[in-house]
Amino acid sequence: MSTDRSAARLWRQATSHGGTGLLNAKVTTPVTLLAVLLGYALDGSPGAMVVGGLTFLSLPAVTMTNAFVQYMRAGSLQETSGPPPAPPPSLAGRLRVAERLPLPDRSYDGTTFWGALSPDERHALYAVARPHTYGKEDVLCREGGPASEVIVILAGWTRVSVEEGPDQRIIAFRGAGELVGERAALMVKDRSATVTAEGDVQALRVGAREFASFLDGNPRVRGVLEQQVYRRQTERPAQDTGVLPDWSGGNCTVLITDITGFSSPVRTDADRRDVLETMYRLLDEAFTASGLALADFHQEDRGDGALIVVPPTTPTEAVVDPMLAHLAAALRRHNRRAAEAARMQLRAALHVGPVQRGPKGVSGISIITARRMVDAPAVKKRVAETGADLAFVASDFVFENVITSAPGFVDPGRYARVRVRLKETSLSAWLTLEGGESQLRAV
Numbered sequence: 001m002s003t004d005r006s007a008a009r010l011w012r013q014a015t016s017h018g019g020t021g022l023l024n025a026k027v028t029t030p031v032t033l034l035a036v037l038l039g040y041a042l043d044g045s046p047g048a049m050v051v052g053g054l055t056f057l058s059l060p061a062v063t064m065t066n067a068f069v070q071y072m073r074a075g076s077l078q079e080t081s082g083p084p085p086a087p088p089p090s091l092a093g094r095l096r097v098a099e100r101l102p103l104p105d106r107s108y109d110g111t112t113f114w115g116a117l118s119p120d121e122r123h124a125l126y127a128v129a130r131p132h133t134y135g136k137e138d139v140l141c142r143e144g145g146p147a148s149e150v151i152v153i154l155a156g157w158t159r160v161s162v163e164e165g166p167d168q169r170i171i172a173f174r175g176a177g178e179l180v181g182e183r184a185a186l187m188v189k190d191r192s193a194t195v196t197a198e199g200d201v202q203a204l205r206v207g208a209r210e211f212a213s214f215l216d217g218n219p220r221v222r223g224v225l226e227q228q229v230y231r232r233q234t235e236r237p238a239q240d241t242g243v244l245p246d247w248s249g250g251n252c253t254v255l256i257t258d259i260t261g262f263s264s265p266v267r268t269d270a271d272r273r274d275v276l277e278t279m280y281r282l283l284d285e286a287f288t289a290s291g292l293a294l295a296d297f298h299q300e301d302r303g304d305g306a307l308i309v310v311p312p313t314t315p316t317e318a319v320v321d322p323m324l325a326h327l328a329a330a331l332r333r334h335n336r337r338a339a340e341a342a343r344m345q346l347r348a349a350l351h352v353g354p355v356q357r358g359p360k361g362v363s364g365i366s367i368i369t370a371r372r373m374v375d376a377p378a379v380k381k382r383v384a385e386t387g388a389d390l391a392f393v394a395s396d397f398v399f400e401n402v403i404t405s406a407p408g409f410v411d412p413g414r415y416a417r418v419r420v421r422l423k424e425t426s427l428s429a430w431l432t433l434e435g436g437e438s439q440l441r442a443v
Helices: 002-016 025-043 046-078 089-095 119-127 208-217 219-234 269-289 316-320 323-337 365-374 377-386 396-403
Strands: 130-134 139-141 149-155 158-164 167-174 194-197 201-207 251-259 298-301 305-310 346-354 356-358 361-363 390-395 416-422 425-434
Touching: 119 201, 119 208, 119 219, 149 208, 149 269, 201 208, 208 219, 251 269, 251 316, 251 365, 269 305, 269 323, 298 361, 305 365, 316 323, 316 346, 316 396, 323 346, 323 390, 323 425, 346 365, 346 377, 346 396, 365 390, 365 416, 365 425, 377 390, 377 416, 377 425, 390 396, 396 425
Parallel strands: 346 390
Antiparallel strands: 130 201, 139 194, 149 201, 158 167, 158 194, 251 305, 251 346, 298 305, 356 361, 390 425, 416 425
16 A cells, blocks of 8 residues: 555656656657557557557656656755855855954043943943944934934044934034934934934944843943933034024134144054044043033044134133143153054144134134144144154244243243244244154254
8 A cells, every 4th residue: 555655656746747857747648649549540550559558658657767766866855954054255244243343442431321331231232232334424313214223332423413494403423432313212213313424433233122121131321321311401502503603703712633644554544543533532631631621612523633613702721721731641641552553643733813603614714824833844844853742833822822821731931933834824833842852942
């Protein structure tokens, strides 16, 4: 009985998988019958019918033999064991990208979300996050879009803006350590603003559900998040809606910085990004030492440096002392420990004059003057000769009205007059060098 069932199964395979074997019964049967009838019609002898009948009987046997071979092949394929084939190298690399990226090892401002987390809390959040790098002008969150994840900025700067008719109004800037998209953590379904990368931004993306689970397992972090939400609800916008800031047109303190040799072939793009982030961090710390918050002032990234406009309500003296002393000391510490590509020679210029704030940025002759002071060939020459960590150039107005009378860390005797000749500009200024061979001689 089992033999009959096996034969029937082989026959079904032979007839149901026609075309997969050497012969197909559905084709051979009518062809054979046609051959028998044709042979009998032509020859008319019983022998032709016998030969045709034998041929007819032999063909199913061949077909069943072929089906048996196919059955054995199929059985051998089904019994193949072992793990599934590995994905292509490129896909495998993408699947394991989070495993290859280490937990960021750098200091963060303790007032930021990431900076307020303990090492264990950071590891727990990192375990459920997806590391991601955004390029300049990439959108992290879009106003009105779905709030499906939160994003922790590990490095770089972003701007937060909202739509006002056809225009975008900038309301804040967020940097390293900040959490953006926190509305997803509050179970709000849509975004309230657009967050755009100012340059390369390294971040952690965490799904809303994963972040909620993380908060459940780390109840202390919920308090950190609530403090951040409260702080953002009470912070001042970057500019008033539809109205120029009250300092526009007034005599502002203008500080411009420039990193010497920023485009040097010794540096990679990653090195340049790290150096720029270090500059902003050191500036922020130095301003804090003077009792100022850098985030309160208008800032524009200039690629290899920064433009900072301090409103008339903040005295220029606070931008000089002790800010410059702290900046110089921080640069010395950084350069003493950093690799060659990460070392930084910073040139900075300070001037006071009228600044106009428009919808696209700031303008004014004081900004042009400060820019030419920091780019003056005489200043660049002295930096190259001495290897100074910081070259600070003050305009005549700043030197005579602030530096000569300022107490504390300011020493007017360390300044020497330099001539600024660049394009159509020709004026005198005062230069001091810190670090390197900083014994300054008159130029």
